[in-house]
Amino acid sequence: MNRAYRNDIWRSIRKGWKRFLSIAIITALGVGMLTGLYASCMDMYYSADKFYDRQNLFDIRIMSPAGLTEEDVRAVSQVKGVEAAEGAFSQTVQTEVEGAGKSAEMKVLGAKGINAPYILEGALPAQAKEIAVTPKYMEESGASIGDAVAIGNDTYTITGVVLDPMNIQSTGMASVFRATVATDYTFFVPAGTVKSPMFTAIYATLADAKELDTFSGEYEKAVRKVVEEIERQRGQTGSNTGVPWYIQDRTSLDSYSSMINDLSSIEAVGKVFPVIFLLVAVLMSLTSMTRMVEEERGLIGTYKALGFSNAAIYRKYLLFAFMACLLGGMLGDLFGFVLLPQFISLVLEELYTLPQYELRFDILYGVGGVLLFLAAILGATALACRSELRQTPASLMRPKAPRAGSRVFLERISAVWNRLTFLNKVTVRNLFRYKKRLFMTVGGIMGCTALILCGFAIKDSIADLGIKQYETVYRYDLLAVAQEGQFDALVQQLAADGKAEDFLDVRADSVKLINAEGKAEKVQLMAVPEDAAIGDYIRLESVDGELVQPEDDGVLLTQNAARILGLKAGDTLALEDMGLRQHEVTVSRVIKNYLGNTVYLSEKQYEALFGDFTPNGLLAHLSAASDQEQAAYAESLLDNDHVVSAVSTAALLEEYGFDLMDAVLLLIIVMAGGLAFVVLFTLSTTNISERNRELATIKVLGFYDKEMHQYVNKETLLLTAAGILIGLPVGRFISGFLTVALNMPSIHFAVHVEPVSYLITAAITFCFAVAVNWITNRTLNRIVMVEALKSVE
Structure with a gap:
């Protein structure tokens, strides 16, 4: 590639910077959506996996109604694949917080460090009558390290605040989605506090399990293999013949399973929405590059006359698209692997408590996302170049013949056609004369509208769940x-x-x-x-x-x-x-x-x-008449020692929310809106570019700037309206599939879209169309009539 040819490529980028940026922005949005939601989930999985490894969370838990003995522990530790096994003891105890009786699970710390609590503040208990508590207890009791905790007839001194690796779910979420009765707090006491010949559970860790991702199929396979071996030998390992053993893995932990389900729902969104972004990116790049090639017909003819091969000419336009896509891909990866995970992590911290949320870059996935958009956009660019490069240099160096006029369907309906003004007739003819632009604009707006409505559909469906559950299904107060x-x-x-x-x-x-x-x-x-x-x-x-x-x-x-x-x-x-x-x-x-x-x-x-x-x-x-009075009464019942739980449906409905999905959906709506803006801007500038001579002629005929704006903007707004009208039912149809993908164990999504959501979706898209028209009107004002109307001859 010689210097002049390289300079020509850079000149094309400077001259067509709007086209270059539109391709880059569409790619950035698509890659960011593709990698961002995936990376957010993977970072959470990675952070949880590292936390579980550091705290030596069990791989296998064994429980039995009759209890377990030291002999059982030794037998389990000898099973092939088991690295360590330890008997554990826990019991439900009663304490008092703010004058109300509360239940707590008191766990005895093990000597081998399995399920070791993470120290947030202070230290683990080492002496008799010392205890470590979780943040929930500290928050609700107002206690501090060094204060006393009364459990039954005994009093313990708080030495530290810890996080239980067996329950990383934040407080509040379980009460909304799961109405099961459980203990209020978790306490930890040193070994020797409880004297018992029987264990309530045996916890085992597996050899080399820490090298595996706990959420991977490989890890599940390794655990299943050892579980099957324990089940095979349990007749010999159990000290009480005939007493059943219940062998569980980490999925028996509520917070572990809930996190997998929550993140799976985000992954489902991350797999569906980028497909629409990709399709829109292909449409826009095809439109942009087709117009670029048509604008440079004479230059392409000159290249061919000078002996440049088709491959060399292809290379120029492919490089243009490649650089735009590469820039957008890098920005998308930056957004997807850094900015978006940090945003999602703020919401995840409200649901799950982890000491550290670690970011990491998945090179294969990041590069794969860029390559996917590169392949699609470069393919569209090659398709745009193909028809022009088939022509001879002589035909290319002459201007393209104007498109032949034709009667449109509406002209055959004289009752309508004869009542249209002259400018409206021109608008109708232009809409159907440029069929490619019509389909591109309507298709692009349809996709963006569908994306925005999908976001609102899921948001409405989630908001409607609380009303259906706490007012329709639950009729009690x-x-x-x-x-x-x-x-x-x-x-x-x-x-x-x-x-x-x-x-x-x-x-x-x-x-x-x-x-x-x-x-x-x-x-x-x-x-x-x-x-x-x-x-x-x-x-x-x-x-x-x-x-x-x-x-x-x-x-x-x-x-x-x-x-x-x-x-x-x-x-x-x-x-x-x-x-x-x-x-x-x-x-x-x-x-x-x-x-x-x-x-x-x-x-x-x-x-x-x-x-x-x-x-x-x-x-x-x-x-009680008001919801506040009902909630207050339910709260007052908890002050009685004989009450374990008192829940007001009014309070549950007020507390109901799904911050994680709300944040994701807000992000989707914003990105879909950004995509709609880029689509409209690209198509509007392309429309003006390819009709430069026509618009210059109208200016010569004496049209004022305002009349020129109306002449062009009317077409854009009509095409936008058509795209919206088609996009709304398409979005409703797609949202049905998304809500199926988003179903979680504790939630049943029933697709519901509020009428106002249709109006808001249409208004958002239409506002972007008006904003784009306002921006492109300045381009119309700068059309130089002499330059636009001059002939090649």
Whole structure:
């Protein structure tokens, strides 16, 4: 490549900088979307994996209803593939916070450092009567290091604030999506605090497991192999012959599984939206490069006459597109691997607590994203050059013959055509005369409109879930659960307060559902008395739309859990209670539910599985008029020692939110809006460029600037309106697929788009069209009539 040829390439970039930047920006948006959401998820996975490795989180957990012995620990440690095994002891204890009774899980620190808590402040307890607590306790109690904690009849001194690696979920999220009963806090005490010959669990780590990514298939395969070996030997390893062992991996941890599900939803968005960006990028690059080649017809003819090969000429335009795409790709990778993950991390920190969120650059994925857009845009550029390079130098050095006029469809409808003004007739003819521009503009605007509406559709669907769950499905105002054996005290409390209009006593527990393949999901169990009017408190509606009641020969299962476990009416599954005992049941009906998972049983079915039906909770309608009063009353019940949990549906609805997806969707809407702006700007400038002589002629004929603006802008706005009208139903159609991809274990998305979202989407796109027209009007004002109308001859 000689110097003059190189200079010509740089001259083309300087002259066509708008075209160059539009290709670069579209590429940057597409690559940023493709790599950014992926990188945000991968960084979270990477940070969690490193944290788990540093804290030596278990790979396998073994539990048994009869407890486990030191002999069991030794047997597990001798299994091939096990690096270390340690017996652990934990128990549920009672404490008091702000005068209210609270439950806590007290864990004894192990000597081998498995599941070691991460020290946020202070130090781990080393002496008797010392204790480490989690941030939730410090926040709610207002305690400081050195203060005392009363547990039963004993008093402990706080030595440190720690993060439990077995639960990294931030406080507040579980109450919204999972209504299961659990302990309030986690405490850690030194070894020797509890004297017991039996362990509540055995934790094992695997050899070389730290070298594997805990979220990878390779890690799952390694764990499964050891689990199968333990199951094969458990008849010999168990000290109590015939007592079952329950062998679990890390997916049994709620926060571990929840994080995978949350990040999977973001990955689903990251796989779908960039495809639309890519298609729009191809359309825009094809339009831009086709116009560039047409503008330089004479130059191409001169090159060919001077002996330049087609390959050399191709190289010029391919280099132009390559440099624009490469610049955009690098900016997109910078945005995708640095800026966007930092933005997402701010939201993730509200959901999951990790000491450090680590950023890393995936070279293969980053380069792959750029190469994908390079291939698409360079292909479009080569296609744009092909038709011109087929012509001879003589024909290329002459101006292209003007497009032949033709009658449009509307001209055949004389009743309409004859009533149009002259300028409107010209507008209609121009729209259909430049068919390529028509399809490019309408197609580009359609894609951008569809993207924006998809964002609003998912946002509306998420916002609608709270209303559907807490106003349509849950008709009660209060769910209160008492300490075991204290239900009568709870009923007396409600009667004394006089706040409840009526209530229904129920049995509420936390259970685990296990399907035939061993896949498990933790849910809330609710058993109701015989002949109870459950419909007044909870709307039990099957997925077929039929109102149902709990049956004596099966259970009602919410649709979220049924989907996750692959179950339908008539299938069987195992219910595992808190004592790790499993009971086989049949799914009688699958019912609608939007947030959380619940299995409903009749009194007879409960007694057949678990024994005597003893209520421990109640569903109540409150007389309090306002939501604030209902929430305040539920909060006041927690001040009583006999109350484990008291939840107001009004408070849940107010607290309901999904900050993670809201942030992602806001980002998508902004980027789709940016794409719409670039598309409109590119097509508008191309339109002006290819009609330079026509517009100069209109100026010569005496059109004022304002009339010229109206002449051109009318076409852009009409094409934008057409793109919006097509893009809205297309966006609604695409959003249906996205919400399927975004379904999570605790959430069932039902696609819902508010009418105002259609209006906002159309308004956003139309505002961009008006802004682009305002910018390009200055280009119209600068058209030099003599320069535009001069002939090559």
